[in-house]
């Protein structure tokens with residue numbers, strides 16, 4: 053969390069709406085992940101927040117990367133452009149995963165020269181990869197339970213466990229190499245049993261695949277889902293890590309490399325937003341505040357990420373139940389109808405913490421309002 057006085061000072065200096073990124077917190081989050089899960093190589097899911105400064109800080113701190121579009125791939129690639137050719141190639145193979153199971157032919161053509169590791173989950177994709185990116189390696193994405201996750205990710209992608217080994221065989225027959233399996237248990241997964249079930253499914257498939265001779269299967273990618281501490285009910289990473297370590301040790305041979313794709317966990321707590329009250333009205337007995345950031349902008353995660361970001365005031369005083377709206381003309385631009393806020397004046401500042409993931413990344417220019425200005429601290 054970024055300290056309140058710092059947020060206030062930055063807003064005074066730079067104006068609002070403001071999106072503040074604390075790079076020291078990014079580094080701490082990565083270090084925490086590595087501390088509790090030393091066997092798991094973290095690939096930052098760039099989609100959570102693709103700001104180039106964030107990618108650079110995590111690159112320098114030793115993260116690997118999960119990208120899901122060509123622009124995301126190129127954003128990571130910017131950091132390795134200066135490396136000698138072989139080191140660059142090794143980096144791409146060892147530290148970047150193209151984790152979108154569906155890739156346009158032109159994306160595959162552009163990616164092929166980099167010999168990337170890409171994910172797939174169906175026969176058509178095998179044909180496409182073979183035709184347009186024959187140098188790519190493959191990870192098979194499995195469909196696993198996403199029960200209780202804040203953001204469900206299993207309805208769009210994932211091979212059914214029953215067809216998994218046949219899909220591995222089909223890719224190998226097509227001359228491609230399947231290096232392993234991956235899954236995603238759903239974003240902001242507080243039901244840790246999702247991971248346990250997914251690991252069991254993956255272990256069964258690994259075993260069967262290896263027994264059918266697919267001994268090149270050496271990677272297990274446990275995806276994202278690691279919950280950010282949005283509230284006190286979220287169990288800390290160390291609790292999930294204990295469970296993961298036990299299950300992974302029990303279910304997978306030592307020669308299996310384990311990777312993960314944390315997005316939210318690395319970036320959510322590293323960013324805060326500051327906005328200003330630009331309007332105030334009492335409607336149907338309720339105090340309504342209008343601020344200069346909203347759901348088409350930094351608060352877009354309310355819609356796309358099903359996330360809630362409490363809006364807090366710097367001003368102190370007795371509070372009342374208030375509604376908070378964004379600056380656009382759309383009624384959808386509602387941040388909250390139940391926010392406990394003191395009596396605020398026009399020009400007062402408000403802020404939200406833990407708003408780094410799936411927020412600024414999906415900010416739009418709707419209604420002529422640009423995304424919030426970004427300020428970096430502890431770069």
Ligand SMILES: Cc1ncc(COP(=O)(O)O)c(C=O)c1O
Pocket residue numbers: 097100118151152205236238239240275276277278313314315316317409
């Ligand atoms: C393929 C893939 N990997 C990783 C992530 C990151 O997940 P999280 O932010 O829950 O860690 C996502 C999120 O949508 C994803 O789709």
